[in-house]
Amino acid sequence: MLTNKKLYIKTFGCQMNQYDSSKIFSLLKNSHGFEKTENAEEADILLLNTCSIREKSQEKVFHQLGRWKKIKKINPNIIICVGGCVASQEGKIIYQRAKYVDIIFGPQTLHRLPNMINEINKKRSLIIDISFTKNEKFNNFPKPHAKGPTAFVTIIEGCNKYCSYCIVPYTRGKEVSRPYKDILFEIAQLTKQGVREINLLGQNVNAYHSKTINGDNCSFSKLLRLISKINEIDRIRFTTNHPIEFTEDIIEVYNYTHKIVNHLHLPIQSGSDKILKKMKRGYTVFEYKNIINKLRKIRPNISISSDFIIGFPGEDYDDFKKTIDIISDINFDASYSFIYSKRPGTPASKLKDNITQNEKKQRLYLIQKLINQQTMKYSKNMLNSIQKILVEGVSRKNTNDFFGRTENNRIVNFKGSIDMVGNFINVKIINILPNSLRGEILT
Ligand code: 5AD
Numbered sequence: 001m002l003t004n005k006k007l008y009i010k011t012f013g014c015q016m017n018q019y020d021s022s023k024i025f026s027l028l029k030n031s032h033g034f035e036k037t038e039n040a041e042e043a044d045i046l047l048l049n050t051c052s053i054r055e056k057s058q059e060k061v062f063h064q065l066g067r068w069k070k071i072k073k074i075n076p077n078i079i080i081c082v083g084g085c086v087a088s089q090e091g092k093i094i095y096q097r098a099k100y101v102d103i104i105f106g107p108q109t110l111h112r113l114p115n116m117i118n119e120i121n122k123k124r125s126l127i128i129d130i131s132f133t134k135n136e137k138f139n140n141f142p143k144p145h146a147k148g149p150t151a152f153v154t155i156i157e158g159c160n161k162y163c164s165y166c167i168v169p170y171t172r173g174k175e176v177s178r179p180y181k182d183i184l185f186e187i188a189q190l191t192k193q194g195v196r197e198i199n200l201l202g203q204n205v206n207a208y209h210s211k212t213i214n215g216d217n218c219s220f221s222k223l224l225r226l227i228s229k230i231n232e233i234d235r236i237r238f239t240t241n242h243p244i245e246f247t248e249d250i251i252e253v254y255n256y257t258h259k260i261v262n263h264l265h266l267p268i269q270s271g272s273d274k275i276l277k278k279m280k281r282g283y284t285v286f287e288y289k290n291i292i293n294k295l296r297k298i299r300p301n302i303s304i305s306s307d308f309i310i311g312f313p314g315e316d317y318d319d320f321k322k323t324i325d326i327i328s329d330i331n332f333d334a335s336y337s338f339i340y341s342k343r344p345g346t347p348a349s350k351l352k353d354n355i356t357q358n359e360k361k362q363r364l365y366l367i368q369k370l371i372n373q374q375t376m377k378y379s380k381n382m383l384n385s386i387q388k389i390l391v392e393g394v395s396r397k398n399t400n401d402f403f404g405r406t407e408n409n410r411i412v413n414f415k416g417s418i419d420m421v422g423n424f425i426n427v428k429i430i431n432i433l434p435n436s437l438r439g440e441i442l443t
């Protein structure tokens with residue numbers, strides 16, 4: 001067993017990757033006593049948790065490995081591990097491009113890392129394990145460690161939707177839901193460490209399904225109802241969602257419990273039915289609007305955010321204009337937009353890409369400008385309102401301040417005290433800044 005060994009982890013990509021990285025650290029701490037370091041030069045293991053959603057994220061992997069090559073030259077004993085979606089997709093190709101890599105593991109084999117480290121210590125030769133496992137990974141997860149009053153919990157991994165542009169079903173595999181009891185147990189463990197807000201994670205949480213003890217189905221809406229009964233949990237968030245599985249029973253839970261935040265991330269991707277069809281999203285703009293209308297009947301002030309893909313093959317100016325229109329039509333709050341990126345092996349990669357890079361960039365600029373205006377409009381409407389925030393800790397910018405988040409995920413900085421951390425407080429919004437709000441505690 002190694003002792004006083006140091007692990008340096010670099011994580012690219014989504015919240016699930018962040019969650020996986022925190023589990024990797026706990027696993028290696030428990031098995032080998034690893035401590036985390038922020039200094040790559042002093043590490044015994046350099047670990048890269050990768051993302052392949054867009055080409056740019058993938059390029060970052062080899063740039064990072066190039067930097068680590070220099071470190072390995074100085075310290076040949078250092079172990080370099082590459083995990084996540086690029087590892088899953090590229091496998092041995094990573095090694096062919098970077099011969100100094102020791103371990104290549106996938107999103108579903110990270111729990112085997114302690115054994116892989118043992119193996120590599122015995123025999124220095126490449127280990128690749130990027131297989132898909134069912135619930136094996138989750139069954140081997142260590143006890144969760146809360147980092148504050150809010151925590152992430154993965155409930156489902158993988159995706160069966162096969163949107164024509166997306167690489168996720170190939171890298172994360174098919175949908176695997178965790179048994180609902182394991183999820184409730186993990187949340188119970190987190191509440192004992194002071195967690196008050198849970199953020200449920202999955203490539204598509206709406207597809208969640210497991211069986212109860214009676215053999216009944218536990219759908220996503222049922223899981224939400226079960227979690228809402230946990231006294232210590234006051235706020236429930238979840239991401240990400242898919243319109244075709246955002247069904248009536250989920251909408252009804254918004255009526256059943258106010259613990260579900262007044263905010264929903266429901267990616268529409270495009271405002272054009274023609275493009276949605278090419279993307280194989282399985283819904284029309286009309287159907288999307290219907291969901292939002294139903295939801296707004298229950299929660300008139302709910303904030304809705306979305307993802308948008310710009311410049312999908314075949315998107316003409318009229319399609320783009322429809323995406324522009326849908327942003328103000330739905331009145332989206334803060335949203336994300338990306339230029340379409342051709343991913344190898346996906347059906348869309350075979351489509352003729354007829355839009356110039358310049359045109360794509362121009363469309364992205366226009367869309368982001370509009371999204372920023374919308375976000376600002378939303379923030380301005382919050383001025384002088386009273387917001388309930390969960391105080392997470394000392395403010396990042398000014399250590400005399402504390403910060404918390406509103407239901408629609410705005411960061412609020414305010415003058416407070418350490419005893420407020422982990423509690424919900426009411427603040428009045430007194431100033432609007434581009435990336436945060438300023439609040440004042442109500443006396
Ligand atoms: N190109 C650009 N954006 C993509 N996304 C997924 N795949 C691609 C791609 N090939 C975006 C979608 C998704 C978000 C997580 O990433 O908008 O909702």
Ligand code: SF4
Binds near residue numbers: 159163166203204242
């Ligand atoms: Fe990708 Fe579509 Fe699955 Fe989301 S729903 S992960 S965009 S295939």
